[in-house]
Amino acid sequence: MNLFDQRPGADLNPGKRIALLLLRILLMVVMPLIAFAALYAGFMFLRAGHAPKWVITLAAVVWGVGGVAALYWIFNWILEQLPDVWGSRLLPFLFVGPALAILTWYLALPVVRTFYISLFNKNGPAPENFVGLANYVAVFTDRLMREAFRNNIFFWILIGAPLTVGFGLVVAVLADRSRFERSAKALVFLPMAISFVGAGVIWNFVYEARPIEFPQIGLLNAVVVALGGQPRAWPAYTEIAPFNNVFLVVILVWLQVGFAMVIFSAAIKGIPDELIEAARVDGAGEMQIFFKIMLPYIGSTIITVTTTIIIFTLKVFDVVWVMTGGQYGTEVIATQFYRQSFVARNAGYGSAIAIVLLVAVIPVMIYNLSQFREQRGFK
Amino acid sequence: MKRQGGWGAFLAVNGALFIMVLLWTLPTLGLFISSFRPREEILATGWWTVFPHKEWVTTEEMRAKDLNLDTTGEMTIAGVTGTFKEFREGVETEDGARVKWIGNRRLGRIVVQEYKWTVNWNFTLQNYKEVLLGKEIEIKKPDGSVEVIPGENFVGSFLNSVAVAIPSTVIPILIAAFAAYGFAWMQFSGKRMFFIIIVALLVVPLQIALVPILRDYARLQINGTFLAVWLAHTGFGLPLAVYLLFNYISTLPRETLESAFIDGASHFTVFTRLVLPLSVPVLASFAIFQFLWVWNDYLVALIFLGSNQENQVLTMHLANLVGSRGNDWHLLTAGAFVTMILPLVIFFSLQRYFVRGLLAGSVKG
Numbered sequence: 001m002n003l004f005d006q007r008p009g010a011d012l013n014p015g016k017r018i019a020l021l022l023l024r025i026l027l028m029v030v031m032p033l034i035a036f037a038a039l040y041a042g043f044m045f046l047r048a049g050h051a052p053k054w055v056i057t058l059a060a061v062v063w064g065v066g067g068v069a070a071l072y073w074i075f076n077w078i079l080e081q082l083p084d085v086w087g088s089r090l091l092p093f094l095f096v097g098p099a100l101a102i103l104t105w106y107l108a109l110p111v112v113r114t115f116y117i118s119l120f121n122k123n124g125p126a127p128e129n130f131v132g133l134a135n136y137v138a139v140f141t142d143r144l145m146r147e148a149f150r151n152n153i154f155f156w157i158l159i160g161a162p163l164t165v166g167f168g169l170v171v172a173v174l175a176d177r178s179r180f181e182r183s184a185k186a187l188v189f190l191p192m193a194i195s196f197v198g199a200g201v202i203w204n205f206v207y208e209a210r211p212i213e214f215p216q217i218g219l220l221n222a223v224v225v226a227l228g229g230q231p232r233a234w235p236a237y238t239e240i241a242p243f244n245n246v247f248l249v250v251i252l253v254w255l256q257v258g259f260a261m262v263i264f265s266a267a268i269k270g271i272p273d274e275l276i277e278a279a280r281v282d283g284a285g286e287m288q289i290f291f292k293i294m295l296p297y298i299g300s301t302i303i304t305v306t307t308t309i310i311i312f313t314l315k316v317f318d319v320v321w322v323m324t325g326g327q328y329g330t331e332v333i334a335t336q337f338y339r340q341s342f343v344a345r346n347a348g349y350g351s352a353i354a355i356v357l358l359v360a361v362i363p364v365m366i367y368n369l370s371q372f373r374e375q376r377g378f379k
Numbered sequence: 380m381k382r383q384g385g386w387g388a389f390l391a392v393n394g395a396l397f398i399m400v401l402l403w404t405l406p407t408l409g410l411f412i413s414s415f416r417p418r419e420e421i422l423a424t425g426w427w428t429v430f431p432h433k434e435w436v437t438t439e440e441m442r443a444k445d446l447n448l449d450t451t452g453e454m455t456i457a458g459v460t461g462t463f464k465e466f467r468e469g470v471e472t473e474d475g476a477r478v479k480w481i482g483n484r485r486l487g488r489i490v491v492q493e494y495k496w497t498v499n500w501n502f503t504l505q506n507y508k509e510v511l512l513g514k515e516i517e518i519k520k521p522d523g524s525v526e527v528i529p530g531e532n533f534v535g536s537f538l539n540s541v542a543v544a545i546p547s548t549v550i551p552i553l554i555a556a557f558a559a560y561g562f563a564w565m566q567f568s569g570k571r572m573f574f575i576i577i578v579a580l581l582v583v584p585l586q587i588a589l590v591p592i593l594r595d596y597a598r599l600q601i602n603g604t605f606l607a608v609w610l611a612h613t614g615f616g617l618p619l620a621v622y623l624l625f626n627y628i629s630t631l632p633r634e635t636l637e638s639a640f641i642d643g644a645s646h647f648t649v650f651t652r653l654v655l656p657l658s659v660p661v662l663a664s665f666a667i668f669q670f671l672w673v674w675n676d677y678l679v680a681l682i683f684l685g686s687n688q689e690n691q692v693l694t695m696h697l698a699n700l701v702g703s704r705g706n707d708w709h710l711l712t713a714g715a716f717v718t719m720i721l722p723l724v725i726f727f728s729l730q731r732y733f734v735r736g737l738l739a740g741s742v743k744g
Binding site: 043046047053054056057060061064065068069072076080091092093094095096098099100102103105106107108109110111113114117167170171174175177178179180184186187188189190191192193194195196197198200201202203204205206208215216217218219222254257262311314315317318321322334337338341342347350351353354355357358361364365368369372 | 388392393395396399400403404405406407409410413421422423424425426427534535538539541542545546549550553554555557558560561562565566567573575576577578579580581582583584586587588589590591592595604605606609610611613614615617618621645646647650671674675676677678682694697698701705708711712714715718719722723725726730733734
């Protein structure tokens, strides 16, 4: 790829050498400029959006993917034009730099910026809007936030996580003994492919309620009516509040059991057969084998899965937003964050909620780091 | 362990498993079946009536005014006698049929029904037409009048989702692969510290970034563009991508790479010609995870594309449909299935990578 592979030798006169150097510098400047101009033109074309939809889609994909690849290629080319010492010193930053820059912009800096914004009222960062930690006081005292914490902790975490882990374990153990293992696991895993919004529609339909004199079209209410009960719009049925939250938690359980199941299934297959055979020879029943051998053996896996699901439930948003919009006492932390930041336009308050979410996952972050340090990792 | 115990154990295990699988499948099945049922039927009967069941099936129908009945007293219709009130409830004949009056005294209909096994097999593609084509749809009603129903342009949203998801998958993979290679095979100062930061960022919830990034986008005037979402998904997906790809790329055999360097290959050549092809399994796993994450994402799209109706993706469109036409189940079921179709195809065709990718991605913040 190097246009100037032959080092300027003694056979070139000084005039030619200088001309060559200038040409090289010129190209190094011009190439990126052309690239940026081309990318900018592409961006303007996409933003204008006058072409048919499929043309725009195709152009967007080519522009986005091709653009990034082209930038890497061009900058590598430039580095190859530089003297070797400089080239090899800068090359690592061509490889690592873009990732670090994007991570800094999108995750590292926002932690600081969001904390800074959280110290101001809804009018944004300016000295006269400074409110100190007042937003944090509000986060822990407002009625809706208390409701959100209650729902996140008692319903989503304390009911949702054990249900997910429990069902995942049951399906994994049952499937392990069934000759229909593959298809059963595939069908239980399938909801993992569905978005929360899609799952919201699916479950809205399950919960659909019609007046008692009409035939029910929602599965749950059809069962309820067949058993002699009254049809209800369950997630909005506030007479059983706060337990109407359970009908939302069920959706998350439905989506996530497949995840728990697959991991448990792999862990169970890791238990040596001899261990279980030996227990059987000694006269242990199936229940004893499950509780005294399997559970202890996959204990650490259970903890990992539980932690993952807890982090997940902590940030649950779409399903609540689509199903109830946080009404009927179903507000959660992430819906409050969205409502405050983008509906009520109180960025200070919303940012305080985001910081609280971050603090909640810090123990996991510390655990990840200690795990990383134990690994061989770096030379 | 597959054949432990006798028939009892076999039934217990498979029976319990069958019930679990049924519970997990029914909600999706109901959606799928309903999306092919005509609008009026979805609202009139449960989707499970497509399976054989017993119900009152009309065998004969007549108009009340044709019969010239005196509706004030007892009447005899189709061989049975009763008052108007009794007929409204339905009067049973001796051979098990029933005669029922539907509607009011003068203009109502009288039907003779039998209670027998039946299936409601009336399927249609009309729902998908309405949801996909976005044109106004004219429906001719039985009485001759024409009802115009506005359609939904899910094809446009589908293309938007494609335009968002493919670059949002490929760009982070490309950037992360370069970075992972740099961390694994190059020496530079601050390497260890940079990588520790990446590990720490793995679980940072993306909510933390939304407010500041939205402000930056407003300043750069790229709110509502595809570029805005690509960059956001790239930023939020990068820690996981770098971490996963590093774990793989750093274990590639040292000798292979070194012999390439001895042959005079540059880092760039080794990376594109050797490392990328060797890393296909991990690239595929991450690609599937990231693609599904982006395809199914609602929050990021809502915030960075929400200002631009033109570019709305499938999840936004479906969520809007829930809000605006929450009782139009024929649209909701078909629309929801349109959003699910691509993930399901990937699920069934690439199941192994799919599971591996989702497991690897479970730590994402």
